[in-house]
Amino acid sequence: MxxxxxxxxxxxxxxxxxxxxxxxxxxxxxxxxxxxxxxxxxxxxxxxxxxxxxxxxxxxxxxxxxxxxxxxxxxxxxxxxxxxxxxxxxxxxxxxxxxxxxxxxxxxxxxxxxxxxxxxxxxxxxxxxxxxxxxxxxxxxxxxxxxxxxxxxxxxxxxxxxxxxxxxxxxxxAEALDYLMKEFLAVEPNLETTVGPGRLTKGAVWGLLARLYLNSAVYRDRFAASFTFAPADMDKVVEYCDKIIASGQYSLSNDFFSIFGSANHDNRELIFAVDQRADLNGHNRMAYFSISGDQFPIPAYPAANGTDGPAITPDYYQTWVTAYAPKDPAVDPRFYKQNLSIYSNPADSCVAEADFNINRGILRGQQYGLIRKNGVFLKCPDGKFKVGKLFNDTRNKPTLPVNFTEKIDYTVAGSEYNTGYRVEKYEFSKKSVSGRNFGEADIIILRLADIYLMRAEAKLRKNGDAASALADVNTVRAARNTTTPPPALTSMNLDLLFRERGFELYWEMVRRTDMIRFGKYEGTWTEKTNxxxxxxxxxxxxxxxxxxxxxxxxxxxxxxx
The missing domain is CATH 1.25.40.390 (Serine Threonine Protein Phosphatase 5, Tetratricopeptide repeat)
Structure with missing residues (x-):
């Protein structure tokens, strides 16, 4: 409904x-x-x-x-x-x-x-x-x-x-934590199970309870030098994650980026999400927030572009590099998806409107796309849209390529329009009334992959059950098999699990909570020493x-x- x-x-x-x-x-x-x-x-x-x-x-x-x-x-x-x-x-x-x-x-x-x-x-x-x-x-x-x-x-x-x-x-x-747990438990019997991710369901409450119990050590002693994760709390995490997985209502998506597509409301990996469908006046802006002001993702909208917002830090990027060296991180299909063939074949410079989709994931290096001159997109002789190298024309810097660099910081050079690898995880909506501000992809609050990863973490924290944790992590990795899934891991510990959460859940608004729980929020990274x-x-x-x-x-x- x-x-x-x-x-x-x-x-x-x-x-x-x-x-x-x-x-x-x-x-x-x-x-x-x-x-x-x-x-x-x-x-x-x-x-x-x-x-x-x-x-x-x-x-x-x-x-x-x-x-x-x-x-x-x-x-x-x-x-x-x-x-x-x-x-x-x-x-x-x-x-x-x-x-x-x-x-x-x-x-x-x-x-x-x-x-x-x-x-x-x-x-x-x-x-x-x-x-x-x-x-x-x-x-x-x-x-x-x-x-x-x-x-x-x-x-x-x-x-x-x-x-x-x-x-x-x-x-x-602790008083607040106990109250929240009791409230969720009180409503669970009267919630529905099959009304979709845009409403609170039994599955959503189980997931939120798992999240509360997983973070309970933090919530009971917020500023502790280190956190003690009670075995009983970790048992509860496993219990609620088991309920979700055993329910059969949810399934991991083979196509990672479809989880964040315009039609993701019906994706069975979603458990709880912000309903952003067009007839509900959604205004998901996640798709255009990071990319360049000279990237235009929809041929029908020559005014719909990116905004050169946030990028990933070099520190976060290097976690991918370290994990997959000497191979490129793109061997993991969660890192990147090429949709425009010109990136691998420069001769493919004419694209039909129906086939034009910008690349997804973490975008690096020279960007290609629709070429706009005097407010309109150039076309090839056959009527298809011309695609080519992009420059920062909208920034009045027509000689500066849209060439995303790893380096980004608060220096003048590190703050240019081309600095930092960008994120295009959520999809631009082709049906949006503006092509830009009104995305239709549901914004995810809880999804099944997080449930597997929470269960893995709880097992590790309770009794160091690395084998069970490794199995859960590899279940998630193996599911991403539209092309070639990321290679299975052979060992598991808390640092590797934290890294894996970063690979799976980047840009999904759980990172701060994760960093605190893993004792990493007071660490040092790009332009941050506090x-x-x-x-x-x-x-x-x-x-x-x-x-x-x-x-x-x-x-x-x-x-x-």
């Missing part, structure tokens, strides 16, 4: 101040004013519970906090000016961000709005008699837990609130602190901010 949004404002009136933690709402009578059935009203009440997810997962919100803060992504001032934004992306990468960072503030605000809408639905759905209301109530309560889980992971706080008129109780550390363990969580936005100032002692800022 698709939960459409056009009637939302006639169903639920929401009073919310961005950054405020009081979460007060005004709920309208859903049926009397509109004449809707209880089923229609229930659909309208649950829809806004999910509607903040696309905003949270926008490229400049959650992605920034989970990826640019790590060794996977870096975003310098491009050409000395673009993406400057008062230095917020540099500060995020160097762990010098502050409580006034606008990306942190907007991420916090959208999560709080999702939390607020969940509470509204929890209080309203019990008044409806349609059978769907029971399922939706479980989803709303589960989504309240999920939004709180995001807050807990990033900011160290959870807001406990049931009554719309009450002030939230703030939970931290070793302050207090940076494992982010500052609560100053606007939220100020908004709660009328309640002395209610909302305490995190240490070091």
């Amino acid at each position: 698709k939960l459409k949004l056009p009637i939302l404002l006639t169903l639920v009136g929401i009073l919310f101040i961005n950054g405020c933690t009081n979460l007060n709402e005004v709920v309208l009578d859903e049926t009397s004013a509109t004449g809707l059935s209880d089923k229609q009203a229930a659909d309208g009440i649950i829809a806004p519970v999910y509607a903040r997810l696309p905003d949270i997962f926008l490229h400049t919100n959650y992605f920034t906090m989970q990826e640019i803060s790590t060794d996977e992504a870096i975003l310098p001032y491009r050409g000395g000016a673009d993406w400057g934004d008062n230095g917020i992306y540099i500060a995020m990468h160097q762990h010098t961000h502050t409580s006034t960072d606008p990306n942190i503030r907007s991420t916090w605000g959208f999560i709080l709005q999702g939390l607020s809408r969940s509470i509204t639905a929890i209080n309203t759905l019990p008044t409806l008699k349609d059978p769907s209301a029971k399922t939706y109530l479980a989803e709303a309560r589960g989504m309240r837990a999920y939004y709180n889980m995001l807050l807990f992971d990033m900011f160290g706080v959870v807001f406990l609130k049931d009554d719309l008129g009450a002030t939230s109780i703030i939970l931290r550390n 070793t302050d363990k207090l940076k494992r969580i982010f500052p609560i936005p100053q606007t939220a602190i100020d908004g709660a100032s009328n309640l002395p002692g209610y909302l305490k800022q995190n240490d070091s901010y």
